[in-house]
Amino acid sequence: MTAAPQLLSDLQLDALTELVNLGVSRAASSLREMVRAQVHLSVPMVTLETRSRAIAILGEREASNLVAVHQVFEGDIAGRALLIFPETKSLELVRAITGGDLPLEDIIELEQEALAETGNILLNSCLATIANMLQRSLKMSLPEVLRGDAASFFSLAPPPELGDVVLFLFINFAVRERDISGYIAMIMDVPSLASLTHLLDEFIERTTGETVASLHDQA
Amino acid sequence: MPYTLLIVDDSKLARMSAAKALTTLYPDWSRVEAANADEALALANDTAFDIALLDFNMPGRDGLQLAADLLAVKPKMPLAVVSANHQDEVVAQARAIGAVFLPKPLTPQALEAFLKDAVARLPAATA
Numbered sequence: 245m246t247a248a249p250q251l252l253s254d255l256q257l258d259a260l261t262e263l264v265n266l267g268v269s270r271a272a273s274s275l276r277e278m279v280r281a282q283v284h285l286s287v288p289m290v291t292l293e294t295r296s297r298a299i300a301i302l303g304e305r306e307a308s309n310l311v312a313v314h315q316v317f318e319g320d321i322a323g324r325a326l327l328i329f330p331e332t333k334s335l336e337l338v339r340a341i342t343g344g345d346l347p348l349e350d351i352i353e354l355e356q357e358a359l360a361e362t363g364n365i366l367l368n369s370c371l372a373t374i375a376n377m378l379q380r381s382l383k384m385s386l387p388e389v390l391r392g393d394a395a396s397f398f399s400l401a402p403p404p405e406l407g408d409v410v411l412f413l414f415i416n417f418a419v420r421e422r423d424i425s426g427y428i429a430m431i432m433d434v435p436s437l438a439s440l441t442h443l444l445d446e447f448i449e450r451t452t453g454e455t456v457a458s459l460h461d462q463a
Numbered sequence: 464m465p466y467t468l469l470i471v472d473d474s475k476l477a478r479m480s481a482a483k484a485l486t487t488l489y490p491d492w493s494r495v496e497a498a499n500a501d502e503a504l505a506l507a508n509d510t511a512f513d514i515a516l517l518d519f520n521m522p523g524r525d526g527l528q529l530a531a532d533l534l535a536v537k538p539k540m541p542l543a544v545v546s547a548n549h550q551d552e553v554v555a556q557a558r559a560i561g562a563v564f565l566p567k568p569l570t571p572q573a574l575e576a577f578l579k580d581a582v583a584r585l586p587a588a589t590a
Contacts, residue, residue: 254475255475255476258474258475258476259474259476261474262474262476262477265474265520265547266547266567266568267547269519269520269546269547269548269567270547270548272548272550273547273548273549273550276550276551276552282550282552282553283550285548286520288522373547377568448476451476451479451480451483452476452479452480452483453483454479
């Protein structure tokens with residue numbers, strides 16, 4: 245396992261982190277309406293990894309039984325977005341969302357739907373915020389709940405033609421005294437990463453009023 | 464008269480963006496920057512600033528906790544907490560401690576309205 249190459253500059257990664265934080269903060273507001281209780285959502289860490297490293301990181305940190313909400317996005321940037329939790333946490337998440345006083349059979353019945361809905365809100369909010377702030381539009385598929393391990397989630401067919409990278413967000417989710425940590429992964433191919441890099445530079449220039457070249461000179 | 468604005472955000476880009484808006488609105492004002500609550504509190508002890516702009520979502524102590532800490536040191540200082548998370552509880556907590564809530568991304572218009580109001584609340588210069 246080799247270290248991930250430096251795929252984005254520090255300022256590009258800072259900009260991307262800011263965008264996903266905006267998206268997740270907005271998702272917290274939407275989820276609050278849905279669950280009628282305060283929702284704490286935070287993103288303690290964002291990293292960009294190669295696919296093999298992303299699989300290794302999840303493999304080291306979590307047991308193999310994972311559940312994911314998966315959506316495909318298309319546009320200037322194309323790829324897949326996944327909200328991933330350990331399977332043991334997914335019922336916990338559903339309890340947190342539904343209020344927790346439902347019998348187990350109801351929770352199991354609701355699990356699929358609640359996961360899809362939560363994933364849809366979180367992933368859409370992140371992707372829509374990134375798209376809006378980068379002044380592009382992205383088309384998103386409907387959410388789909390998957391069960392498996394990291395290797396299977398990151399190797400969904402069809403495989404990318406030109407290799408891919410994983411933008412990895414570590415998220416903490418807390419509602420009604422339940423604390424659940426999970427991941428958002430955005431898998432993009434190399435051409436999409438190149439577009440993203442270019443769009444991030446444009447965004448940085450709009451935001452700071454300086455050219456990226458002059459910012460690199462300052463660094 | 465020119466004032467000094469404290470900008471606290473863990474994102475360098477967000478600090479640069481706020482700095483750009485401030486320079487456009489009030490070219491003669493100064494600013495100091497911190498990347499987290501600890502740095503901001505250290506600044507509060509040895510640097511003079513009049514108004515504070517705090518990101519809510521930061522590693523370590525969040526912007527609301529920092530606002531309360533800063534107000535303990537400088538009780539009358541106007542401050543704003545900036546967040547995309549406009550849940551009622553967050554907005555209410557900001558108001559309860561005496562901070563203004565500003566939505567993220569921060570627009571120059573929202574910053575201008577906050578700064579105008581802040582200046583009106585600051586005691587007249589004694590110099």
